[in-house]
Amino acid sequence: xxxxxxxxxxxxxxxxxxxxxxxxxxxxxxxxxxxxxxxxxxxxxxxxxxxxxxxxxxxxxxxxxxxxxxxxxxxxxxxxxxxxxxxxxxxxxxxxxxxxxxxxxxxxxxxxxxxxxxxxxxxxxxxxxxxxxxxxxxxxxxxxxxxxxxxxxxxxxxxxxxxxxxxxxxxxxxxxxxxxxxxxxxxxxxxxxxxxxxxxxxxxxxxxxxxxxxxxxxxxxxxxxxxxxxxxxxxxxxxxxxxxxxxxxxxxxxxxxxxxxxxxxxxxxxxxxxxxxxxxxxxxx
Numbered sequence: 001x002x003x004x005x006x007x008x009x010x011x012x013x014x015x016x017x018x019x020x021x022x023x024x025x026x027x028x029x030x031x032x033x034x035x036x037x038x039x040x041x042x043x044x045x046x047x048x049x050x051x052x053x054x055x056x057x058x059x060x061x062x063x064x065x066x067x068x069x070x071x072x073x074x075x076x077x078x079x080x081x082x083x084x085x086x087x088x089x090x091x092x093x094x095x096x097x098x099x100x101x102x103x104x105x106x107x108x109x110x111x112x113x114x115x116x117x118x119x120x121x122x123x124x125x126x127x128x129x130x131x132x133x134x135x136x137x138x139x140x141x142x143x144x145x146x147x148x149x150x151x152x153x154x155x156x157x158x159x160x161x162x163x164x165x166x167x168x169x170x171x172x173x174x175x176x177x178x179x180x181x182x183x184x185x186x187x188x189x190x191x192x193x194x195x196x197x198x199x200x201x202x203x204x205x206x207x208x209x210x211x212x213x214x215x216x217x218x219x220x221x222x223x224x225x226x227x228x229x230x231x232x233x234x235x236x237x238x239x240x241x242x243x244x245x246x247x248x249x250x251x252x253x254x255x256x257x258x259x260x261x262x263x264x265x266x267x268x269x270x271x272x273x274x275x276x277x278x279x280x281x282x283x284x285x
Contacts, residue, residue: 001060001084002026003136003181003210004226005219008064010035011044017051023216024223027060032076033067033089041072045079052082060084062111062135068099077104085109085135090116090143093123097130109135111183114174115167116143124167124174136181138212139171142188158195172207181209190215200225240268 007025009016011032020028030051036044048063064087065076077100080086088100091112100110112127114120114137121144127137141153141164153164160168168184175182184203187196196218200211204226211222238254243264246252251260 001135003183005210005213005222006062006183007213007216007219008035008186011048011063012036012040014047014051017047020216021059023219025059025213025216025219026210026223027062027084029062029064029087029212030083031064032072032079033064041066041075045075049079049081052080062087064089068096073100073103080104081107083108085111087111087113089113089140090120092117092120093126094129097127097133101133106133109133111135111138113138113140115139115141115171117147118144120144121167121170124170125177127174127180128178131178131180134178134180136183136209137171137175137178138183139167139185141168141185158189176207182207184208184211186212186214187218188214190218193217193221196221197225237271240264240271 003026005025006027006029007020007023008029008031009020011017011030017028017030030048032041032044032048052061052063061083062085063076063080063083065080066072067090068088069090077086086100086104086108088096088110091097091114093114097110097112110133112134114124114127116139124137127134141160144164144167145151145153150163153160155161172182184200187199189195200222203211208226210226213219213222243249243252251258253259
């Protein structure tokens with residue numbers, strides 16, 4: 001499946017779930033964790049179960065359950081039966097994925113939020129062990145500072161401080177090492193769409209395949225950032241055509257620059273992204 005934009009929707013707000021189905025997100029994340037207060041958890045489970053039971057689903061529905069040690073796992077998994085994927089917060093490597101599978105019976109793929117504890121950071125290279133159980137890998141920049149006693153993960157201008165830039169990069173490389181989609185974290189300033197566009201374009205440049213969203217207005221901005229521009233597609237096609245014209249050459253010139261095998265690989269990736277955006281199919285798995 002194509003995963004440019006993944007929009008969070010509070011699980012205890014069924015009217016928002018219904019509305020979100022038509023907002024253009026590539027997937028919805030029905031939340032049972034942070035956006036739902038303890039007193040509303042049971043109502044949220046019922047609403048999520050009802051949403052998942054509806055026929056003719058037009059958008060993939062993921063469910064963010066509560067952490068493995070929350071004491072709510074069994075109830076959450078039961079409510080999430082039929083989900084396209086389970087979002088696992090506070091995941092700590094391949095063993096966390098296996099532990100969730102043991103409870104859920106492996107009925108859905110898993111998207112770990114893989115950076116929310118200090119121990120989790122040291123497991124980011126191990127998700128390849130369970131790659132067949134993953135729909136992707138993502139990270140969060142809010143829980144980790146709280147876990148280690150840091151005051152924030154961001155500079156005053158919104159940029160991540162060096163420790164959290166490192167975690168972001170490790171998540172990116174961990175996802176690609178596992179061969180699954182790398183999903184960047186949310187952009188909290190939901191009214192700053194220009195800032196979001198800059199951030200999302202940077203994420204796409206860096207090698208992320210998509211991004212989570214916390215507000216409907218963010219969805220079209222994110223989708224645009226992770227869809228190749230006409231200029232990028234034209235250049236990619238020119239690179240592929242140049243190598244097809246000279247199949248025995250390992251390096252050649254195009255537009256005054258040298259290109260070789262890595263440029264051809266990147267060009268083919270851009271064309272695959274365009275095809276995925278056109279058909280809705282995931283070319284990245």
